[in-house]
Amino acid sequence: MDISVVVPLFNEEESLPELTSWIKKVMQENNFSYEVILVDDGSNDDSWKVIESLKLGHPEIKGIKFRRNYGKSAALNVGFTVAQGDVVITMDADLQDSPDEIPVLYKRIKEEKLDLISGWKKKRYDPISKTIPTKLFNSATRSMSGIHNLHDFNCGLKAYRKTVVKNIEVYGEMHRYIPVIAKWAGFSKIEEQVVEHRARKYGTTKFGLNRFINGFLDLLSIFFVGKFGKRPMHFFGSLGVLSFFFGTIMAIWIIGEKLYHIAHGTSYRDVTDQPMFYIALVAVIVGTQLFLTGFVAELVSRSSSNRNNYQIEKEI
Known part of the structure; x- marks a missing residue:
C-alpha cells in the first residue's frame, strides 16, 4: 500500500x-x-x-x-x-x-x-x-x-x-x-x-x-x-554530586575554622550557631536525595506499560 x-x-x-x-x-x-x-x-x-x-x-x-x-x-x-x-x-x-x-x-x-x-x-x-x-x-x-x-x-x-x-x-x-x-x-x-x-x-x-x-x-x-x-542518573546524579560536594566543602570549612581558633586559643562561635552550617547540611541532604532519585529513575526509566x-x- x-x-x-x-x-x-x-x-x-x-x-x-x-x-x-x-x-x-x-x-x-x-x-x-x-x-x-x-x-x-x-x-x-x-x-x-x-x-x-x-x-x-x-x-x-x-x-x-x-x-x-x-x-x-x-x-x-x-x-x-x-x-x-x-x-x-x-x-x-x-x-x-x-x-x-x-x-x-x-x-x-x-x-x-x-x-x-x-x-x-x-x-x-x-x-x-x-x-x-x-x-x-x-x-x-x-x-x-x-x-x-x-x-x-x-x-x-x-x-x-x-x-x-x-x-x-x-x-x-x-x-x-x-x-x-x-x-x-x-x-x-x-x-x-x-x-x-x-x-x-x-x-x-x-x-x-x-x-x-x-x-x-x-x-x-x-x-x-x-x-x-535513557540515563536519568546523568541528570539527577550530576546535580546531586554538585550539591553534596558544595555542602561538604562548606562543612569542612566550618570545622577547619573551629580547629584553627582552638589551636590559636582565640574565641570562636559554635558550629551550630553559624548559618553556613545549616546551608551545608541542606546541601548535603538535597544532594543525597537527588542522587537517590537518579538511581531510582534509572531503575524505572521508560518502563510504563500503560502510557x-x-x-x-x-x-x-
Missing part, C-alpha cells in the same frame, strides 16, 4: 464527507493505493454515524472510536499503530489542510528518502491570539530541539516514512512536537514543505489557551526524556 492517511477528529460530522471525497479524488488521479484511518476522539455529535455510513461505500476507510476524549496525541498514536502504508500522511479533519498536498509530500518522501516532512502554513487564517503564541512556541522549540529548519512544528499536515511512525510514541499534548520526538528516536532527515492553510468551513475551533501551558510542559518533558530518558492504553469502543 502506498499511503495511509490518518485523520484525528472531534465533532467534525459536517466536514467528513467532503474530506474523504476530496482524498479519494486525489488518490485516484495519482493512481495511489491507500487507506483513510478516521480516529474519532470521543465526539459527542454524529461524527461516528457519518464514519459508519462512509465505510459502507468506501472499503478504503477505517474507523476507530474512543469511548471518551483523550486528545489529538492519543488519536494519532492509535492511527499510527493501525497504518499500513509506505508513507503515512496526517491531516486535520476540519478542511483547513488540503489533500491536494498529498502527491508532493509522497513524492518528496520517496525521492529524497526523507524520514519526515512537516507542513508550514506560511499564510494563516487564524486569529492573532493564536498566531503570536504559536510563533513563540515554534521559536522555543527550535532553540531547544536544534531543528532549525522548521517554522511550524504544530502543523497537522505531515508526511512520514512508515518506519518512523512505528518507532515513535505520542502521548499527552506531544503531537505538537512529533519532529522532535522523531529526531530523538534517530530519524534526522526532517524537512519542511510550504502548504496551503484554508479558512475553517464547518464547526468551531477546538483550540484553547490552556493548550499553550500543556504544550510548554510537554516541550520540557520531551527535552528531558530525549536527553536523559498508551486507550479504551476503544468500536473499530470497523
